[in-house]
Every structure is written in C-alpha cells, then in structure tokens.
Amino acid sequence: xxxxxxxxxxxxxxxxxxxxxxxxxxxxxxxxxxxxxxxxxxxxxxxxxxxxxxxxxxxxxxxxxxxxxxxxxxxxxxxxxxxxxxxxxxxxxxxxxxxxxxxxxxxxxxxxxxxxxxxxxxxxxxxxxxxxxxxxxxxxxxxxxxxxxxxxxxxxxxxxxxxxxxxxxxxxxxxxxxxxxxxxxxxxxxxxxxxxxxxxxxxxxxxxxxxxxxxxxxxxxxxxxxxxxxxxxxxxxxxxxxxxxxxxxxxxxxxxxxxxxxxxxxxxxxxxxxxxxxxxxxxxxxxxxxxxxxxxxxxxxxxxxxxxxxxxxxxxxxxxxxxxxxxxxxxxxxxxxxxxxxxxxxxxxxxxxxxxxxxxxxxxxxxxxxxxxxxxxxxxxxxxxxxxxxxxxxxxx
Amino acid sequence: xxxxxxxxxxxxxxxxxxxxxxxxxxxxxxxxxxxxxxxxxxxxxxxxxxxxxxxxxxxxxxxxxxxxxxxxxxxxxxxxxxxxxxxxxxxxxxxxxxxxxxxxxxxxxxxxxxxxxxxxxxxxxxxxxxxxxxxxxxxxxxxxxxxxxxxxxxxxxxxxxxxxxxxxxxxxxxxxxxxxxxxxxxxxxxxxxxxxxxxxxxxxxxxxxxxxxxxxxxxxxxxxxxxxxxxxxxxxxxxxxxxxxxxxxxxxxxxxxxx
Numbered sequence: 001x002x003x004x005x006x007x008x009x010x011x012x013x014x015x016x017x018x019x020x021x022x023x024x025x026x027x028x029x030x031x032x033x034x035x036x037x038x039x040x041x042x043x044x045x046x047x048x049x050x051x052x053x054x055x056x057x058x059x060x061x062x063x064x065x066x067x068x069x070x071x072x073x074x075x076x077x078x079x080x081x082x083x084x085x086x087x088x089x090x091x092x093x094x095x096x097x098x099x100x101x102x103x104x105x106x107x108x109x110x111x112x113x114x115x116x117x118x119x120x121x122x123x124x125x126x127x128x129x130x131x132x133x134x135x136x137x138x139x140x141x142x143x144x145x146x147x148x149x150x151x152x153x154x155x156x157x158x159x160x161x162x163x164x165x166x167x168x169x170x171x172x173x174x175x176x177x178x179x180x181x182x183x184x185x186x187x188x189x190x191x192x193x194x195x196x197x198x199x200x201x202x203x204x205x206x207x208x209x210x211x212x213x214x215x216x217x218x219x220x221x222x223x224x225x226x227x228x229x230x231x232x233x234x235x236x237x238x239x240x241x242x243x244x245x246x247x248x249x250x251x252x253x254x255x256x257x258x259x260x261x262x263x264x265x266x267x268x269x270x271x272x273x274x275x276x277x278x279x280x281x282x283x284x285x286x287x288x289x290x291x292x293x294x295x296x297x298x299x300x301x302x303x304x305x306x307x308x309x310x311x312x313x314x315x316x317x318x319x320x321x322x323x324x325x326x327x328x329x330x331x332x333x334x335x336x337x338x339x340x341x342x343x344x345x346x347x348x349x350x351x352x353x354x355x356x357x358x359x360x361x362x363x364x365x366x367x368x369x370x371x372x373x374x375x376x377x378x379x380x381x382x383x384x385x386x387x388x389x390x391x392x393x394x395x396x397x
Numbered sequence: 398x399x400x401x402x403x404x405x406x407x408x409x410x411x412x413x414x415x416x417x418x419x420x421x422x423x424x425x426x427x428x429x430x431x432x433x434x435x436x437x438x439x440x441x442x443x444x445x446x447x448x449x450x451x452x453x454x455x456x457x458x459x460x461x462x463x464x465x466x467x468x469x470x471x472x473x474x475x476x477x478x479x480x481x482x483x484x485x486x487x488x489x490x491x492x493x494x495x496x497x498x499x500x501x502x503x504x505x506x507x508x509x510x511x512x513x514x515x516x517x518x519x520x521x522x523x524x525x526x527x528x529x530x531x532x533x534x535x536x537x538x539x540x541x542x543x544x545x546x547x548x549x550x551x552x553x554x555x556x557x558x559x560x561x562x563x564x565x566x567x568x569x570x571x572x573x574x575x576x577x578x579x580x581x582x583x584x585x586x587x588x589x590x591x592x593x594x595x596x597x598x599x600x601x602x603x604x605x606x607x608x609x610x611x612x613x614x615x616x617x618x619x620x621x622x623x624x625x626x627x628x629x630x631x632x633x634x635x636x637x638x639x640x641x642x643x644x645x646x647x648x649x650x651x652x653x654x655x656x
Contacts, residue, residue, distance in 0.1 A: 001487065001615075021408060022427070035460035039488030039615055042625045054488075054615075078560065138563070141527065141537050166559045170539035173491070173527035182492060182619030185522040204628065206408075206519055213624040257536035258571075261553070262564040274559075278656075302656065320578060326521060335655060349628065356655060358648065364636075374651055375636045376644045386645040394653065 001055050002033045002043070008051035015043035015052060020206060040212075061218040062180070067156055068220035071097040074148060074162035074172070075106045075120050075128075078139065079265060082116050084275070085163030085228040090124040092190055092231035093161055096199070099192040103127060105157070109147050111137035121242030124234045128244050129155075133254055138263055139167050140256035145174040147249055152179060157221050159199055161190070164225035176223050182216035183223045188230050188349075199224070208326040208349035228274065229332040230353065273322065278304030279333045279354070281324060283347075284311040285340020285361060285380050292318050294384050295339060301391045307331065307351075309341045325350035340380040343368025360384065398451035398547070398569075400442040401511045403498060403529070404435040404470055406463040407519040431466045434514025436473075438575045440582040441544060442512050443474030449547055452476045454505060458486060458497050464598055472585035472593035479505065483603040488615030491520075495528035497613060500606040502533060510552070511572040515540055526574035536571040542578040 002024075011029040023037035031043075031051070044052045073093045075086040090106065097104040106125040108116055110132065117128040131147050144167075152160065152175070160175070162168040164186040176183035189202035193215070199222040202213045216222040273279065280299040282292055292306070299306045307324045308317070324331055326346040336354035341347060343359070343366055351357070352371045359372035360383050369375040376383055409428045431439075442453045454477040455470040457463045467478040481501045489497065502508070511530075516523035523539075530537035540557040547553075550569050555562045557576055585593070603613055611617060637644040 001484075022429075035482075035484065035487075036462065037487055040625055041622055045625065078558070083559075139558075141530075141539070145531075166540055166557065169523050170527060170537075173524040174531045174537065176524075176619075177492070177495065177528045177531040180619075182490065183524060184620060185524055200623070205521055207521070208628065211626050211628050212622050213626075214620050215623050216620050219619050257567060258538055259566040260563050261566055263558075264561045264563070266561040320576070327516075327518070335652065345628065356652075358652070369634055369636065372634060374648060375634065376641075376648065377636065378641050378644065382641050383645060386642060387648070390645060390649045394649075 002037050002039060003053045003055055004031050004033060005051045005053070006030045008049050010049055010051075012048070014046050014048065018042050018046045020210070042210075062220075065158075065218075065220050068158040070102045070155070070157045071100065071104050071159045072152070072157040072161070072221070073104070073106045073125070074160065074168065075108045075116070076163050076165060076167055077108065077110050077113060077116060078167065079263070080112065082119060083163055083165060083228075084233075085165060085168075085226070086120070087123045087233035088228065088231040089161045089163065089226055090120065091233040092226065093159075094124040094234060096159060096190060096192055097126075100158070100197055102158070105129060107131075107148060107151060109136050109144055111135075117244045121240050121244075122236045122238050124240070126242050128242060130244060130246050131249055132246065133249070135251065135254035135256070138260035139171075140258050140260060141171045141174055142256040142258065143254040145171045145178065146253040149175050149178040150249055150253055151247065152221060160221045160223045162223075162225050164227045168225045172223060172225050179221065179223075181219040181221055181223060183225070184214045184216070185225050187224045187226045190224060190226070198222070204326060204349050207344075207346040209345050227330050229330050272305045273307055273324075273329055274331060276305035276331070277334045278302045278337075279307050279324075279331050279335070279351075280304050280337045280339065281307035281309065281341060281351070282312055282318070282339050283309035283341030284315070285342075286312065286317065287340075289317045291340070291380075294381075294388070298337070298339075298384055298388050298391075301388055301395060302335075304333070304335070309344070309347045311344075338368050338372075339384055341368050342366045343371065398445055398449045398509045399507055400445060400451060400453050401502060401505065401508045402435070402439045402442045402453060402455050402470070402475065403511065403513045403525070404439065404455050404457045404466065405432045405514075405517045406430070406457065406459050406466045407432045407517050429462065429466070431469060432514050432517045432519075434516060434518070434575065434577065436514070436582045437577055437579050438512040438514050439470055439473055439475060440580045441575055442510075443583075444580065445510070445544065445547065446474070451509075454479060454508075456498070456501060456505070457481070458489075458494060458501070467598055468593040468596065469585065471596050472589035473583060474589060477599070478596060479599045479601060481601045481606060483613075485603045485610060485613045488618065489613065490618035490620045491522050491524040491528055492619040493613055493615075493617035494525055495532050496617060497603075497606070497608060498525070498529050499532035500608045501601055502529075504601065504606050509569045511535075511570070513572070513574045515574045515576050523574070526572060530572035533572070536567045538565055538567060538571065538573045541573045541575045544573075544579070
C-alpha cells in the first residue's frame, strides 16, 4: 500500500506528473492515491520531502536460500542449431558465477544434439547437463518445462538464465510457476548486488519508456529471460575443460500434451535480420508500401536486411517479422540506417546497440537523431535514391 | 465451445513519452485502453463462437475503472464479463496475478479454451498466459497466429517461432496466447453497444474467489521492483550539413570504409 504522510506532503505535484498510471493526484493541497496504483515506486523516488513510502508486507522466505547455488544457462537449440543467445548467456553467466564464486552450468535439451555440449564448454560452461531424447525433438512447453524443472529441483541452482526468444518466453514462465519462484522477462542488464549476492535484473517496460531493476528476494532460483544480442559471448576456447553429464529423465515427464505436427522454417529474411551486419529500416516517413521498395533496394545494394518501425508494420506496409523494437526484434548490426523513422523510444530500445547509426528524417527534432552517429535532415525520397546510386557505382567499380 | 478471454486495461504506451526537461514520463492525454493484443484474443474467441457456437466470457483483474473496457469487450461480441477487483491485488507481479486469475477461473469453472494476448503493452512480460496455464494444469501454446480447425475436442493451430512456425494439435481444455497476425478485430456493432450498456458485469473480490490473502498483490509477489529509471540513450548526434548531394557524399565517405 502506498502511504502518504499528509503532514510532510507540500502538494507540489511532482508525484502526479511522474506517475505513469495516473494513480496519484494532488487534491486539496495533498497527494491522494487511487486504485490504479501499481506500487511501482516511481513517486517515492521523486518526492523531495519524503512524504511517500510503500509499506512492504513481505512474502515469507521459502526454506534456506543458501541451499541453492550455481548459475545455470538454458542453452536453446532448434532444428539442429544452437541459438546464438545461448553463447551470449554463457558470457553473461560467467561473470555472475565468478562474482558469486560458483560454477556455471548449461542445460541442453533436444534430440540428436551431439557436439553441442563441447561447444558450450568452449564458450564458458564448467558443466553441461544433456538430456538427449527423441521426445525432445520438437519444442513443447510440457516436455521442455518438465525437464528443466526436474533438473532444477534436483540440483538447486540459485540463478537460471534463458534467452528471451519465442521458445524461452513460452516455457520459462511455466518453469518459474512450477518451482514457485519469480521470473523477470526480457532483461537487458544483469548484476550481483554486493550486500547479499542477489541478482539485479534490469529490463525495459512500458514500451521501453522506463527501465526497472527487479529482484527475487524470497525464493530460489532467480530466473531471467534475457534479450538476444545484448550480452557478449566469450571468445571460443577449444582448450577449455568441462564436465558433460548425460541425464535420463522419467519418460512420463517428457510426454507432451501439445503435438507438433509440422515445423516450418520460413522467411529467411527474419533470421537474417537478427544476424545481419547491415540493416536498412523504414518508418512512417515512407508513406506507403512502395516506399519500402526503395528500402529493399538500398538493403540489396549493401547486402543488408530490411527492418521496419512499428508504425510501418501497423500500417500494413511490411510484415511483422521485420519489426524492430520493444515488441519486435532486437538488432545490433554494424550499420543501421533508419529512413523516415521518428525514433519512438519503443523503436530505439531495439536498435540502439548498433555500432554505427545513420538517421535520415525530414524533422530535425526527431528523437532518432539523439541516437544517431550521423544524421541527415532531408527528404528520404531524395536522399535514399542518391545513396542507392552511389553504392551501385561502388559495387560495379 | 466455452471460451474465456483474459483482458487487461493498460495506459496507451505509444502516447507515453519522456519529458526531456524533467526526465519523467509525461502522461498527458494518455488514455486507458484495452491491451491491443487482448483485442485480437477477443476477436478470435468471437469468431470461434460464430463458427462453432458457444459462449465468450471476458475476464479482467484490475481497478473498478476496468469495467468500461469490459463493456467495450461486450460491444465487440463477448457474452459475459467478469471483473476481479480488490485493493488486496495492488502491486501484484505475474506470479500473484496468475494466482488471482486462476482462482477466478476456478470460480467460473466451465471452459474449453482460454485465450490471452501474447503480452500486455505496459509490462511486456508475456508471463501471465503460460503461468496461468500451469496453475490450471492445462496445455499451453504461445504466439498463436492462426487457429486452423476445431474438431470435437481437438484443436489445430499455428504458432509463430523465431525461425518460422509450427503446426500443433492439442486436446481441449487449453490456453493459447495470440499475436496480432491472427485476425483483424471488428469495431463494435450497434447491437453490441446496446447490449454493453445494459449488461450486468459480475464483480468478484478476493473473498469471492476464496483466495489466500498471503498469495495476493505485493505480499504474494515473488519479484520486487527496487529501482525505476529512464533509459539512457547514447549517440554522437553528428548532423551532416550541406546540400542533399553533399550530405550523401559525406555519408558515403564515412560508410565506405565500414563496408
């Protein structure tokens, strides 16, 4: 419950203008809180006279938290391929494990996954749990969730990290629910709190407009899904030594209630977008579908992939798999060229880790220029064709 | 087919902007709306009802103001609306939310399919759907982009994956979360609007759903927000100058070595 000390409150209204949920208002010279309050704490932080506080009646701690030790990474693989995010998580997990003074393990679930465990060790795992079973050939929430939950119950890791991918965001909530513990989705930063070794999980919320740091104080394991392309993998070291533990699980655990009849890999563009070195993106400024033909042409000339802002996708000019941003893909290419994109924060969170960002926009005040390495104020329909011509020349030279 | 659709009232995130001067969120003119993904879940439920018969119940956990959104859902084709509202729910994380929703659903009891949007645009966690399925111990499919067919107790659907899609088959009862591609939501009909005005919305409190107070709201939450702050943006903001062709030439010179 949000507590307001009406003696201390000076009715300045800072809390009112800070509240994202419109839950606090100054009425008759003092702040008054309504039912829409989510106890996010933003107002408590900004109150200059300390009139606001949140009374935390906390959850009882379950068992001895110290029984849980070690950092785990769920190493996602699909269609015989290790997801790049698995290696990124080993990089992030390594740092957390060292700070905690505990081992780093990977969990590999699938069928016909020989050789992948060795790869995970080369990228930083001390130990790899492998469940290689035909029942895990296709991803199902039941089998994957039961397998990871069973392993976690037995070995009690303090932290589990998984990629915030379609698969990770689908079955990890089930694991957290089964283990009766907290989960923080789509994290972009992870750290260990010095005082008590707790995992500090930072994530964007509210379409990327705010960042929130979250802890899981009373239960273990602490589970996070982590946005791909945010963490850095370690340099591969084939000489690294680690232990591979093959695990056989009770077949009843691996029996899914959802049958996968067919698994189709489509639209290679989509895969290319996350991994492309060059991304050319278009937004509302392209005005219509035809505008994207120009974007595709520039991308083709540069050997890059095509992306779009939510505005362009919502307008139906280009399909959703091309969307970059909070509700779309995250990309971190060497070069990102934003054409006619204003740069709403929800787009920026999906592309601001690109090495070089070029922004082309008519409006000199567009927020996209705040993240741009180079900005051109101008008409995309004039600038982009000139760029295409220049790079075509270069290509044929 | 009896379908429950979980809907959430959210602030319209696309209108929320950072005030560059105070570095706080400016919510001027920000409307409370039905979470856009939930709108697609509702539309799909109404379409299934139209095709196979049955009934659509919309369920929301939220403040009393969420009633307005539930009426809107009725105007778009829902038959019944349930609002679970109690001060005790404040500060709930997804763990406490799935507990509350699962208790409410046990009260409603009779259902074949539960549909949710893939995530809410305020929290963006995408955790309530899968967590709720686990609490109810029913099969779960995320990111459904198409419901192909429903024969007897079996339903076939396509779920979006990072590299394509999977065609899956599942026995009801089950819970699906849906993506925008699944359909184009309708606008309310006149008849729907009339019905929405008159409908009696079922209101349930923590006591009504027989919830354990220890599991609710902030107290029942497994996670805690310790800090909220504005994102930092990097950027050199080097604006090129000159005529368009001069600017293009400069950009070309900067980019060429990187290619």
